[in-house]
Amino acid sequence: MEPRRLENQKANRTRQKAKGRHFLFFKEGKEKVSSALLIFEICLLPFDFSFFFVLLVSSWFIFSPSLTVAADDLRWGADSEGGAPFVFSKPDNPRELIGFEVDLVNALGRELNRRPTFVQNQWDGLIPGLQRGNYHIAMNGLEITPERQRVINFTIPYYATVEQLAVRAGTTGINSLADLKGKVAGALKFSLAHTLLEKAGGIEVRTYDSQVSCLDDLIFGRLDAALMELPVAVYYVKPNPKLQFAGEPFEPVLYGIGVRQQDQALLAQLNDALRTLMKSGELRGIYEKWNIWNKDTEKLFVELVGAPQSTPATSPANSTQAYEDFTKVITNKPTWGERLRRYWSYLPFLLFQGAPMTLLISILGMIVAMAVGLVLALTNLYGPRPLVWLSRSYIEVIRGTPLLIQLYLIFYGLPSVGIKLTPLVAAVVGLGLNYAAYEAENYRAGIQSIPRGQMEAALSLGMTRAQSLRHVIVPQALRLVIPPVTNDFIALFKDSSIVSVITMVELTKVYGQLATAYYDYIGVGILTAAIYFLLGLPFVKLARYAEKRLATDQRTPVPAKRRWFGVK
Amino acid sequence: MATIISVTDLSKSFSDSLALNRINFTVEKAELIAIIGPSGCGKSTLLRCLNGLELLDEGSVQIGDVNLERHHGEQPPDFQQRLRALREEVGMVFQSFNLFPHLTALENAIKAPMVVRKMKRAEAEEKARVYLEKVGLGNRMHHYPSQLSGGQQQRAAIARALTMSPKVMLYDEPTSALDPGLVGEVLSIMRQLDDEGMTQVVVTHEMRFAREVADRIIFLQQGELVESAPPEELFTAPRDDRTREFLKDFL
Numbered sequence: 161m162e163p164r165r166l167e168n169q170k171a172n173r174t175r176q177k178a179k180g181r182h183f184l185f186f187k188e189g190k191e192k193v194s195s196a197l198l199i200f201e202i203c204l205l206p207f208d209f210s211f212f213f214v215l216l217v218s219s220w221f222i223f224s225p226s227l228t229v230a231a232d233d234l235r236w237g238a239d240s241e242g243g244a245p246f247v248f249s250k251p252d253n254p255r256e257l258i259g260f261e262v263d264l265v266n267a268l269g270r271e272l273n274r275r276p277t278f279v280q281n282q283w284d285g286l287i288p289g290l291q292r293g294n295y296h297i298a299m300n301g302l303e304i305t306p307e308r309q310r311v312i313n314f315t316i317p318y319y320a321t322v323e324q325l326a327v328r329a330g331t332t333g334i335n336s337l338a339d340l341k342g343k344v345a346g347a348l349k350f351s352l353a354h355t356l357l358e359k360a361g362g363i364e365v366r367t368y369d370s371q372v373s374c375l376d377d378l379i380f381g382r383l384d385a386a387l388m389e390l391p392v393a394v395y396y397v398k399p400n401p402k403l404q405f406a407g408e409p410f411e412p413v414l415y416g417i418g419v420r421q422q423d424q425a426l427l428a429q430l431n432d433a434l435r436t437l438m439k440s441g442e443l444r445g446i447y448e449k450w451n452i453w454n455k456d457t458e459k460l461f462v463e464l465v466g467a468p469q470s471t472p473a474t475s476p477a478n479s480t481q482a483y484e485d486f487t488k489v490i491t492n493k494p495t496w497g498e499r500l501r502r503y504w505s506y507l508p509f510l511l512f513q514g515a516p517m518t519l520l521i522s523i524l525g526m527i528v529a530m531a532v533g534l535v536l537a538l539t540n541l542y543g544p545r546p547l548v549w550l551s552r553s554y555i556e557v558i559r560g561t562p563l564l565i566q567l568y569l570i571f572y573g574l575p576s577v578g579i580k581l582t583p584l585v586a587a588v589v590g591l592g593l594n595y596a597a598y599e600a601e602n603y604r605a606g607i608q609s610i611p612r613g614q615m616e617a618a619l620s621l622g623m624t625r626a627q628s629l630r631h632v633i634v635p636q637a638l639r640l641v642i643p644p645v646t647n648d649f650i651a652l653f654k655d656s657s658i659v660s661v662i663t664m665v666e667l668t669k670v671y672g673q674l675a676t677a678y679y680d681y682i683g684v685g686i687l688t689a690a691i692y693f694l695l696g697l698p699f700v701k702l703a704r705y706a707e708k709r710l711a712t713d714q715r716t717p718v719p720a721k722r723r724w725f726g727v728k
Numbered sequence: 729m730a731t732i733i734s735v736t737d738l739s740k741s742f743s744d745s746l747a748l749n750r751i752n753f754t755v756e757k758a759e760l761i762a763i764i765g766p767s768g769c770g771k772s773t774l775l776r777c778l779n780g781l782e783l784l785d786e787g788s789v790q791i792g793d794v795n796l797e798r799h800h801g802e803q804p805p806d807f808q809q810r811l812r813a814l815r816e817e818v819g820m821v822f823q824s825f826n827l828f829p830h831l832t833a834l835e836n837a838i839k840a841p842m843v844v845r846k847m848k849r850a851e852a853e854e855k856a857r858v859y860l861e862k863v864g865l866g867n868r869m870h871h872y873p874s875q876l877s878g879g880q881q882q883r884a885a886i887a888r889a890l891t892m893s894p895k896v897m898l899y900d901e902p903t904s905a906l907d908p909g910l911v912g913e914v915l916s917i918m919r920q921l922d923d924e925g926m927t928q929v930v931v932t933h934e935m936r937f938a939r940e941v942a943d944r945i946i947f948l949q950q951g952e953l954v955e956s957a958p959p960e961e962l963f964t965a966p967r968d969d970r971t972r973e974f975l976k977d978f979l
Contacts, residue, residue, distance in 0.1 A: 611826075613822060613824055613826040614826060614828065616781055616822070616826065617820075617822065617826035617827075617828070617885075618828075618840075619781065619815065620779055620781060620815055620818075620819075620820035621815070621820075621839070621840035621844065621888070621889070621892060622812055622815040622816035622840060622844040622892060623840060623843055623844055624812065627843050627844070631839055631843055632828055632839075635830050636828075636829065636830050639830065710830070
């Protein structure tokens, strides 16, 4: 009796071991393999559950009505990384956005009886995002220009300002655009300042995604001058002892709120609301609070709504409160203790707002990449001629074109053919389809390195080609490709930061927001890099572990006790 | 005696060279046939043609009820199905074992019955155990191929083939990759199977084994079937000069 029981226990243990392994990589199949679906079937093998989960999740996102928002919502597109005084993170509480446009949109929402909702969007993509229908209005210091008026409508101007040149403190001889001939100047990408520099001719123009980095380059000496609108200069040049204004302001600029061409009713409502706010003096109050009230805007208001009936109630003593708060933060040199305390307070923001999105995008993206990659690799190796050609071309085209442009096409291009993906789905699909091309080549290498005798042995046992691939070749190849696939996952993990261009707020975007708030790129940058590193580490460990566990053909001595993923 | 394999006018060529030229022979049930000949004579190709790992260009191979027939490279529309039906009945053992390295000896044996014959795991395991014990690997079932010696691996490969309950076993130089000391353990299993009435076709260089165990020996040279005779006749009184020349060291 005794020996038999022992043997049963042993058998049970074997079964457990087997189960543990299948859980991670492949599932024993008693499923029917129809030869028609062969490649598709094989591809599902490592993803039995996860793949369907992804399909489920993504179809939910695709069909969910998240973009057709309730009518009482006023979705407002702007870039929180743009900086002061427009929209920026409150220094001591980065979750809260402040700025004169935040105040303005709140006032507008009240007038329109709609609840304003902030939608994060890269500044240079504000107009495509508006056309795509991501938000109802675009307001983020958008200058009214004829080029833009061709594609969207603008409300009446809500603010008038001028362009201002800035140089390093102590610089002489630069007082106008004419003095910049043969010199290097910078501006915000696609801004009016950018256009003006280009038009001036003879100037080497550099453009930036954010005003702050443009001014940083000026301080570092990579630029001789920077051109920007006066409010920006007031906030970032004036309080900074390393910078100074150069010459007189020039070139009047008008800001308008961007609205889609079909939204005529909304346009009219916004114009009415703006007039009301101008008349009541509330808008002037907002500008004074932010210290950007000026003669041009005053003239603009008179043109639009006539002379003010009364002067606003704000007293000069507290009128520029917001501006003073800001300059205090900018000019204050924090001690190390203060800095560390600040970084500590950023941690939850980075970890709970940025990191989960980065992880979600990377993991879902990688699952898509691995599944699609396996399909591509198998078609490439075993498919009929036309499909081979197709998968080959896919791999070459996708590998050979920039991810950034692919993302733009998926997010902004597909809606024109009726496919409107949410940012998350677009990010996952974009990254997944891009990395699929690389995974396909990994798998192909892995499959081709399995000796021919393996296929012959499987065939000679009566298996079909598909069954042989599924049960014999692919499981062996998967183990071989763990190191390069892990490599790609880590790369994808970091590449995921690129999806901020399609409005995703993930780790790098959060970093940008926090960095602009205190004008501190280095400290927050190191902190963010460390978080990336630490988040990636467990995956590397897991891959190494799986690799070791699956390396059955390199195990030489018989271990006394074998453990499978912790199952003894 | 019932004929189980019959090969008719089988020809096969590789790009420019003729590998097999109009081969004809039959195998009776429970026979052990040894195929011998100098290197490159086409004996492995002939064996591989028997289970379709190489496709014959011309002629037919009939094993049991299944017929593989091709003329001028043309084949009947259901050729693939026939091929698979034939392979289910024919076990193959390779020179380099070709065990699946990611599976244990037991898993190697149960894979095909479960996938191809849709056998339940428990049933397949029960069956595999019988054969693994038969080849003397009862205490090595849960070892991976890398943990087995060459002789043990080849025995596991034989058990794997047997678990599919084939009517015919084919061996492609089953002992050529083994250390001399390990050859015996593999040959003795074939001897045992022969005693139990298994039909076996063996491509081999083991002349002593062929002479002692084979019911008939087929001698191939340059793609031609030169002579087919019982071992005593072939070794003592070969009819063809080429056979005599090849066997002169063993006579």
